[in-house]
Amino acid sequence: xxxxxxxxxxxxxxxxxxxxxxxxxxxxxxxxxxxxxxxxxxxxxxxxxxxxxxxxxxxxxxxxxxxxxxxxxxxxxxxxxxxxxxxxxxxxxxxxxxxxxxxxxxxxxxxxxxx
Amino acid sequence: xxxxxxxxxxxxxxxxxxxxxxxxxxxxxxxxxxxxxxxxxxxxxxxxxxxxxxxxxxxxxxxxxxxxxxxxxxxxxxxxxxxxxxxxxxxxxxxxxxxxxxxxxxxxxxxx
Numbered sequence: 001x002x003x004x005x006x007x008x009x010x011x012x013x014x015x016x017x018x019x020x021x022x023x024x025x026x027x028x029x030x031x032x033x034x035x036x037x038x039x040x041x042x043x044x045x046x047x048x049x050x051x052x053x054x055x056x057x058x059x060x061x062x063x064x065x066x067x068x069x070x071x072x073x074x075x076x077x078x079x080x081x082x083x084x085x086x087x088x089x090x091x092x093x094x095x096x097x098x099x100x101x102x103x104x105x106x107x108x109x110x111x112x113x114x115x
Numbered sequence: 116x117x118x119x120x121x122x123x124x125x126x127x128x129x130x131x132x133x134x135x136x137x138x139x140x141x142x143x144x145x146x147x148x149x150x151x152x153x154x155x156x157x158x159x160x161x162x163x164x165x166x167x168x169x170x171x172x173x174x175x176x177x178x179x180x181x182x183x184x185x186x187x188x189x190x191x192x193x194x195x196x197x198x199x200x201x202x203x204x205x206x207x208x209x210x211x212x213x214x215x216x217x218x219x220x221x222x223x224x225x226x227x
Binding site for chain 1: 119156166206216219
């Protein structure tokens with residue numbers, strides 16, 4: 001079974017802090033994704049990565065950056081947290097283009113509150 | 116901007132009722148349509164990945180159909196059970212890249 005592990009289920013931080021959300025997958029997936037989920041808006045893509053050290057902006061990248069130094073790990077960074085970044089954050093992974101019909105596998109999510 | 120719409124937003128049914136919901140997506144540059152189930156306090160779980168027009172897939176009491184020419188997919192649940200209560204998400208994958216575009220979800224509540 002694919003396991004996608006997010007470092008925290010719940011996190012409370014203060015405005016202006018630098019926040020790191022970590023995600024690790026154990027299936028040697030090429031692709032990794034970061035989403036945020038807000039009521040009534042569905043899952044919105046923040047950043048994704050097709051390979052180590054590669055990253056692409058999603059639909060809402062402002063205020064975020066990412067890091068993928070190793071294939072299994074994808075980190076989301078809030079450079080200077082703001083209250084409008086309070087949300088549920090989900091990490092996902094999937095196979096690359098050679099198995100593009102496979103689904104994404106998700107972590108349990110991190111509920112982040114910025115005070 | 117690519118738009119994926121799901122309806123209804125929420126649905127409340129009694130145990131034993133059959134139910135269905137809709138996902139509308141762009142009919143051009145289609146690659147795949149995904150369905151996920153997201154139960155409270157758990158991670159979203161893949162139900163189906165559908166790629167061919169006319170595809171029908173089934174998993175137990177849940178089935179889905181796909182019409183890529185008109186840009187819609189239906190998800191059916193036969194004889195709903197309380198454990199079917201969850202948010203059901205559909206996601207469109209176009210042929211321009213590997214990312215998914217999600218609908219806002221249909222929240223299903225099944226009362227015993």
